[in-house]
Amino acid sequence: MKRATKEILTFFPNLKNHLNDNESAMLSDETLSTLMSMEQTFLKLAWFFENPDKENFNLETLYKTLEDEWLEFALEVIDLFFKNDTYLIKNQTTSFVTEKSTYLNQSQFADYLKEHGLTYNRSKVNTYMKRGKLPGPDLVVGNTKYWLIATCENYLHGEIEISNSDNSI
Incomplete structure (x- = not known):
């Protein structure tokens, strides 16, 4: 499991049971229909993190469903994913520092x-x-x-x- 996904699960532990629910369109639609819009957003993000070659994530979802600290959190886990889970950012020049950063x-x-x-x-x-x-x-x-x-x-x-x-x- 990717570090970014683990970070999402610290706030939404109930999503762990749904990480593999994206294997069929019918199952993923059924799963998403049982969740609140914020949970849907973070589950879709986790699905992308776990399988970026097959899943996609539309940033419009963040714009339409999140604000304030939840939007900041989503951006932090996206940053974590690209820096630590994919290593696509090899020479890090930026870092998110928030009040909850330890x-x-x-x-x-x-x-x-x-x-x-x-x-x-x-x-x-x-x-x-x-x-x-x-x-x-x-x-x-x-x-x-x-x-x-x-x-x-x-x-x-x-x-x-x-x-x-x-x-x-």
């Missing part, structure tokens, strides 16, 4: 990993960053690097999986 600096990133059972400190994060073993920062302000909490979570889960597979050998 960014961690290098020390906070290390603390986050340590709080979740990994042996990390600021210098280890710095070393791993230089070696390219950490994900690139989501935001750089005045030479200070910041990572979205979602980026930190993904890295943590990857490290835990590696640790578990090493322990099972």
